[in-house]
Amino acid sequence: MEKQRQAILLADAESFYASVEITHNPSLRGKPVAVCGDPALRHGLVLAASKEAKAYGVKTGQPAWECRRLCPGVxxxxxxxxxxxxxxxxxxxxxxxxxxxxxxxxxxxHFLDLSGCERLWGTPHEAARRILRQVWDETGIRCRIGLGENPLQAKMACDRFAKKRVDGFFELNSTNYAAHVWSLPIGNLFGVGPRMKDHFNRMAVRTIGDLARLPREIPTRRWGVNGLLLWLNAHGIDxxxxxxGTxxxxxxxxxxxTLPRDYASRQEIEAVLLELTEEACFRARTLGKMGTTVHVYCRGADFDHPSGFSRQKKLPEPASAATEVYPVAQQLFRRHWDGRPVRAVGLNLSGLTDRRCYQLSLFNHREITNSLSAAMDEIRERFGPTALFRAASLTSGxxxxxxxxxxxxxxx
Amino acid sequence: MRKKKLYHQFACSSLILPEHRARLAQHHQKKAREACRGETSLAAADEQQQEQFQRLAEQSLSRQLPLKVTVREGGSCRTITGVIIEQQSLSGKIRLQSGECIITVAVTAIIYLEPAF
Incomplete structure (x- = not known):
């Protein structure tokens, strides 16, 4: 008996943010539209552009001024x-x-697994057409669909082919994968970023086919499981x-x-660090977790002379209260900050463990801290994140x- | 451990905002509640889903795959995480090892099965 082929679809919404804005304001339809944050707050990058704006060369990630230069009527x-x-x-x-x-x-x-649904929706191609039609009818958003025998093939079909086609659909399978994909540049392979592309180019691997033709031991020996994964991707194996539901x-x-201006004073940066700690701890508590490692990240303001750091430290014991996490974050910051102005600050709490299980200690008042955090969470959930805050949030930083x-x- | 990437490359690279994640979780909870209210059970699952559940149950029994089993109890649902250790075909029940406890569940009360990660 022939093994049933999987039918995996990847549905991707065209210029999603811009399409949603157009559905909310139909007078924008057919015009060059760019969704862009506030340049005054350093969020002046294009997040999405309608196809009319893209026709002028506008791309996601471009600064607003460049977008305006390319398309004056945007x-x-x-x-x-x-x-x-x-x-x-x-x-x-x-x-x-x-x-x-x-x-x-x-x-x-979205990935959709339509394997075995032929009796309901016809062939995967017919099902894809129905889906595209229904999404358009109900939301006014145009989707593109890639079909494959596994998620990788579906993703490649969508990103590399369906987006360029008028009907917004393309199918890759184990029979036609090499014929369509191997001639593409190596940078077009899922999982290959700009740096990996450079590595491959230095190995004279310029197309996806070049990688596929290498013995699998070569990328595996060099990059371990990541190299093997890319070699498998080049073959359409996933x-x-x-x-x-999970x-x-x-x-x-x-x-x-990302700060609205360059912060040069320690107090200002630490005020933001404290706020980020509060937010991360709140989220950890919402998940019922505590973190075991705190990671602080800072990016310098000078693009010509990149500065900043990214360092982590294990907490003495797992914690989800800002009062316990912040001193460690502050210590990391003070130890590694070089005193130069900062443009962006980040904080991450990792190594999450169950919040209900913790080591009792003679010297810290975990029960009191937990009750306090729970009360604060309840107030913020009910009245919003600005209902209760640290005094540092009222400072200039x-x-x-x-x-x-x-x-x-x-x-x- | 890093080999996990071979089997979950899209889960590893998925980019979902915390707020989106929270809304999806709410959506799934709502669907589960609706399923409970509608007295949905394994029998109501389509043939393909039943096959998938059956496959998971067999893997749990033979290869100790931990499962999340959603069971209808009165008007509400309960989720048990554990490994199926015995299938009682005559009484139509399964026995689950959940931590230290062994829980017996009627197959007709099962609404949903999924691998527990």
Whole structure:
């Protein structure tokens, strides 16, 4: 009996943020639109551009001024993260009407496993067309779909081919993978970033086919499991499994803040560090976790002379209260900061363990700290993150009130 | 341990905002609650899903794969994490080793099965 082929789809929304803005303001349809943060707050990068703006050469990640230079008639729209999250969830609900095996991969990408659904929706190609039509009808957002026998093939089909096609659909399978993919530059392979591309180029590996033709021992010996993974990707082989309804367990919680101006004073930077510690600890407690390692990151303001540091330290014992985490973060900062102005600060709490199990200590008042944290969490959940805050947030460096209106670093 | 990347490369590279993650979790909880209210059970799952559940149950029994088993209890749901140690075909029950405890569950009360990571 022939083994049934898997039918994995990757659905990707076209210029997602820009498309959502257009559905909320239909007068923007057909015009060059760029979703862009506030340049005054150093968030003046293009987050998404409509296809009309892209036709002028506007790309995601470009500064607003460059976007304006390329496309003088561009219409800038501020981001609305809540809208995007709502639309993403709406798309998830639509996909779940076709299969219960839906796995969100990012805010605008979903994997769908349609294996064995032929009797319900016809061939995967027919199902994909239906999905594209339904998403368009119900949300006004255009999707592109890549079909493959595994998630990798679906991702490659979508990113490298479906996005360039008028019908927004492309299929890769083990029979046609080499014919379509091997001629592409190595940088187009999933998992190969700019630095890896340089490494491969130095090995005279310029196309995906060049990598596929190498003996697998060469990348494996050089980069271990990562090298093997890329070699398998070059062959279209992927052992990933999609687990619907479950999100990969979080390994850490953290936050990073790009500052509205360069901070040069220790007090100002430490005020932000304290706020980030509070946020990370709050999230850890919400997950019922404590962190065992704190990681502090600082990026210098001078692009020509890159400075900053990224250092971590193990906590004396797992903690989820800012009063316990912050002294370690502060110590890391004071030890490694070179005194030069800072543009971005980040803090991460990793090595998460269950919050209910902890070592009792004779000298610290864990029960009192926990009760205090629980009371603070309750107040913030009920009245918002600015209902209860540290006095440091009222100083010139404090960013709490700005950050309270943001999701993922962009306006709510 | 790093070999895990071979089997979960997309889980490793997935980029989901905490706020998006929270809303997805709410969405899944809502779906689970609706399933409970609708008295959904394993029998209501489609043929393909039943096959998937069966495969997971067999893997748990033969290879000690830990599972998250969602069981209907009265009007609410309960999730048990454990390994299936025995299948009682005559009584239509399974026995799960959950930590130190052994829990017996009627197969008809099972709503959902998934691997526990």
């Amino acid at each position: 219409i800038f729209v501020r981001p609305h993260m809540n809208r995007y999250l709502e639309s993403a969830l709406e798309m998830t609900r639509i996909f779940e009407q076709f299969t219960d095996r839906v796995v969100p991969y990012s805010i605008d990408e 052992y990933s499994t999609l687990q619907p 999100l990969a367990p979080q390994k850490g919680v953290g936050h990073c803040a 404090g960013q709490l009130f700005t950050r309270a209106n943001m999701i993922g670093g962009h306006e709510k």
